[in-house]
Amino acid sequence: MGSRCAEEQEGLSFVAGNATDTSLPSGAYDVVFQKALIHHLPDPAKAFAEAKRLLAPGGTLIVQDRTMEDVRKPGSSEHLRGYFLRSFQNFWPLKNSVAPSRKLLLPLFARSGFLRYQRLN
CATH class of the missing domain: 3.40.50.150 (Vaccinia Virus protein VP39)
Incomplete structure (x- = not known):
């Protein structure tokens, strides 16, 4: 694209x-x-x-x-990823290892x- x-x-x-x-x-x-x-x-x-x-x-x-500060924000209309991470808790270890x-x-x-x-x- x-x-x-x-x-x-x-x-x-x-x-x-x-x-x-x-x-x-x-x-x-x-x-x-x-x-x-x-x-x-x-x-x-x-x-x-x-x-x-x-x-x-x-x-x-x-x-x-993304940064870890961004990843840890709670879900909102401006931060949809927060809803995803709250729903898929097993994703956190991976996120902690890659997001600076x-x-x-x-x-x-x-x-x-x-x-x-x-x-x-």
């Missing part, structure tokens, strides 16, 4: 590859978007460092993923060279 969408937008492309070693040119991109990625990686800092390498000066890394916490992620951003952080809801 992403590539089909990109065909309709001049100057936009989607590339699938290894998030920790893309082989794309350094400093060539205004935005790097990591969606639902970091909870799959053993070392998210490597993906953040690669994003930093790819970004042009002043570029933006957008990370959209904000407390863990913020130092990884800094070590990768990202000095500003903005959380959007």
